[in-house]
Amino acid sequence: xxxxxxxxxxxxxxxxxxxxIASVLKELIAPYVDEVHHDNxxxxxGIKRGNGGKKIMLxxxxxxxGVIVTHIDENGFLRFSNIGGxxxxxxxxxxxxxxxxxxxxxxxxxLDNIRDLNLRKMYIxxxxxxxxxxxxKVSIGATAVIHEGVDLLGSRLTSKVLDNRAxxxxxxxxxxxxxxxxxxxxxxxxxxxxxGTRGAKTAAFGIDPDLGIAIDVTPTGDTPxxxxxxxxxxxxxxxxxxxxxxVTHPKVKAFLTEIASANDIPYQFEILDGGGTDAGPIHLTxxxxxxxxxxxxxxxxxxxxEMIDLNDFDACVQLLVGAITAxxxxxx
Amino acid sequence: MLLKRLTEAIGVSxxxxxxxxxxxxxxGQYASIRTDALGDLIAxxxxxGPKVMLSAHMDEVGLMITGIESNGMLKxxxxxxxxxxxxxxxxxxVGKDKIPGVIGSKPIHLQKPDERTHPIKIEDMCIDIGAKxxxxxxxxxxxxxCAGFATKYEAFQGGLIKGKAFDNRVGCAVIAEVLRHxxxxxxxxxxxxxxxxxxxxAGVVAYDVVPDVTIVLEGTTASDVAGIDPHLHATxxxxxPAITFMDGSVISSRPVVDRLIExxxxxxxPYQMRRSTASGTDAGKIRLTRTGxxxxxxxxxxxxxxxxxSIASLEDFSRTVALVRGFIESLQEGGLEL
Numbered sequence: 279x280x281x282x283x284x285x286x287x288x289x290x291x292x293x294x295x296x297x298x299i300a301s302v303l304k305e306l307i308a309p310y311v312d313e314v315h316h317d318n319x320x321x322x323x324g325i326k327r328g329n330g331g332k333k334i335m336l337x338x339x340x341x342x343x344g345v346i347v348t349h350i351d352e353n354g355f356l357r358f359s360n361i362g363g364x365x366x367x368x369x370x371x372x373x374x375x376x377x378x379x380x381x382x383x384x385x386x387x388x389l390d391n392i393r394d395l396n397l398r399k400m401y402i403x404x405x406x407x408x409x410x411x412x413x414x415k416v417s418i419g420a421t422a423v424i425h426e427g428v429d430l431l432g433s434r435l436t437s438k439v440l441d442n443r444a445x446x447x448x449x450x451x452x453x454x455x456x457x458x459x460x461x462x463x464x465x466x467x468x469x470x471x472x473x474g475t476r477g478a479k480t481a482a483f484g485i486d487p488d489l490g491i492a493i494d495v496t497p498t499g500d501t502p503x504x505x506x507x508x509x510x511x512x513x514x515x516x517x518x519x520x521x522x523x524x525v526t527h528p529k530v531k532a533f534l535t536e537i538a539s540a541n542d543i544p545y546q547f548e549i550l551d552g553g554g555t556d557a558g559p560i561h562l563t564x565x566x567x568x569x570x571x572x573x574x575x576x577x578x579x580x581x582x583x584e585m586i587d588l589n590d591f592d593a594c595v596q597l598l599v600g601a602i603t604a605x606x607x608x609x610x
Numbered sequence: 611m612l613l614k615r616l617t618e619a620i621g622v623s624x625x626x627x628x629x630x631x632x633x634x635x636x637x638g639q640y641a642s643i644r645t646d647a648l649g650d651l652i653a654x655x656x657x658x659g660p661k662v663m664l665s666a667h668m669d670e671v672g673l674m675i676t677g678i679e680s681n682g683m684l685k686x687x688x689x690x691x692x693x694x695x696x697x698x699x700x701x702x703x704v705g706k707d708k709i710p711g712v713i714g715s716k717p718i719h720l721q722k723p724d725e726r727t728h729p730i731k732i733e734d735m736c737i738d739i740g741a742k743x744x745x746x747x748x749x750x751x752x753x754x755x756c757a758g759f760a761t762k763y764e765a766f767q768g769g770l771i772k773g774k775a776f777d778n779r780v781g782c783a784v785i786a787e788v789l790r791h792x793x794x795x796x797x798x799x800x801x802x803x804x805x806x807x808x809x810x811x812a813g814v815v816a817y818d819v820v821p822d823v824t825i826v827l828e829g830t831t832a833s834d835v836a837g838i839d840p841h842l843h844a845t846x847x848x849x850x851p852a853i854t855f856m857d858g859s860v861i862s863s864r865p866v867v868d869r870l871i872e873x874x875x876x877x878x879x880p881y882q883m884r885r886s887t888a889s890g891t892d893a894g895k896i897r898l899t900r901t902g903x904x905x906x907x908x909x910x911x912x913x914x915x916x917x918x919x920s921i922a923s924l925e926d927f928s929r930t931v932a933l934v935r936g937f938i939e940s941l942q943e944g945g946l947e948l
Contacts, residue, residue, distance in 0.1 A: 321902075348887065351841060359886070418885060
């Protein structure tokens with residue numbers, strides 16, 4: 279599984295610029311679905327046709343947080359803004375990579391007090407000494423992502439952008455494993471989640487599903503002096519109960535719990551105080567869609583070194599396969 | 611002059627009537643016109659091929675009357691985002707009858723020392739229309755009436771203009787100018803309501819029209835002003851239309867942005883990228899309508915927006931018209947892979 283995740287985290291895909299990660303995913307998903315297409319927002323949609331069963335939309339966002347160039351100065355330094363939620367302190371001395379492979383180092387102006395740090399006081403050094411030289415490599419509006427590798431720590435794996443390439447990998451693995459049933463499955467790799475769950479909104483409108491399941495990561499509460507939250511690494515797939523954008527439909531929560539119990543899949547409930555996922559816009563589409571979410575527990579979300587447990591990952595895949603192959607005729 | 615008429619009209623969000631009437635009269639001369647349930651004005655010029663929509667909001671930030679005091683003073687709240695510090699001692703016009711008023715607050719010689727160190731809050735201001743008591747005020751004004759700034763449009767030195775509500779009457783005027791021209795493609799001019807309170811009109815227009823590509827026209831913030839470092843200048847007055855790659859509400863469709871740049875270069879129109887990702891426009895709502903729509907934003911840079919007076923360049927305005935017209939013509943010639 280490390281190979282699949284590694285392949286996905288190394289693909290380039292800040293919100294709005296998901297072409298590279300989309301092409302990697304397209305190749306991975308195509309053999310297991312009947313058709314693949316993109317919609318107007320760039321969402322990648324793989325459809326596994328059913329036979330009169332329910333229409334299930336699975337959504338894992340493929341975009342990642344990143345930076346976008348807003349200014350190039352006389353000495354070739356780049357000023358930038360954020361794409362999605364970035365912690366400026368986590369960016370100090372971090373390397374970033376542009377779509378064409380150009381690498382830069384993020385640093386900051388001299389500050390009397392490090393608490394005064396914000397993105398407006400930071401810059402990217404791409405090794406150029408003049409504006410002209412820098413402009414030959416990047417232009418205003420160019421995007422870059424965090425540049426960091428993958429390490430396996432026993433059953434755990436640390437890398438950048440496990441949010442949400444881990445979720446994408448769950449979808450790919452489920453597509454590989456799930457036998458054909460009556461259900462019509464839409465494997466949707468959504469765009470622009472990190473800037474406000476935008477891709478899922480238009481994808482759900484187009485698909486008009488009977489059931490929606492978002493697959494994303496969730497923060498945990500199992501580290502020293504952590505924010506109190508009853509999700510831990512290694513304790514199984516997280517079934518979302520609530521976040522800022524959705525109260526999971528009780529029938530969906532019960533359904534996922536039932537599948538987990540019946541198949542001895544370790545699971546835990548997730549209540550996320552702040553933040554949302556693609557489940558939010560999906561459940562508010564058209565006349566409303568019963569929607570839930572399966573989350574891969576993940577420490578240090580939105581940093582260069584996020585961490586998941588591969589056993590949890592497997593539990594998420596099993597739970598998802600169980601859900602999409604179940605007989606839903608009497609359920610949704 | 612259309613810009614003068616449009617900017618001197620008052621159209622605080624949800625009270626866009628006066629602006630809508632001017633546009634209906636103006637654009638109605640060369641396009642068919644209808645209004646939807648929210649008050650959005652939709653102009654249409656027939657054609658064949660992909661539908662192009664040009665969208666600009668008609669509303670402006672302003673004030674709403676929330677209380678009438680026993681002494682005849684009016685209490686108010688802002689509609690849309692206004693820095694309370696720009697309000698003190700400004701002249702306003704209240705309600706449909708445009709009753710003249712002045713925003714009053716405790717004068718400096720009556721302020722306690724600590725009050726002088728803080729900006730005056732909106733709660734501590736009132737609009738004085740000269741009414742002697744509550745009854746006299748109520749003859750002129752009702753709760754829920756809106757007030758706008760009483761600023762006249764004027765030409766300024768260096769080809770600049772000054773006036774109020776450039777955000778976004780300049781966008782409305784750009785569309786009106788572009789629609790004077792004839793195109794072979796079907797072109798819609800959407801003049802939307804309630805952008806300043808959350809892009810409310812634009813989403814329903816896009817849902818209704820279902821355009822293939824949309825350009826949102828805006829008057830955007832020019833931060834080439836005192837106290838801002840050059841690397842934080844979002845746009846600069848006089849350097850041409852500003853093209854948005856990303857803001858708080860939208861990541862523009864890249865093929866549309868690329869085409870705009872291509873057209874600007876080809877027609878030798880100076881342009882600039884909007885070098886900030888803050889704030890939002892109607893494009894956010896349009897982009898996410900139905901199964902997603904192709905959108906980009908082109909703005910005329912304006913200094914001091916969301917205040918009683920802004921400054922813009924007439925040359926930037928006419929270059930914006932030329933760019934948008936050139937964009938539509940480029941679609942007619944070569945289409946666009948979206």
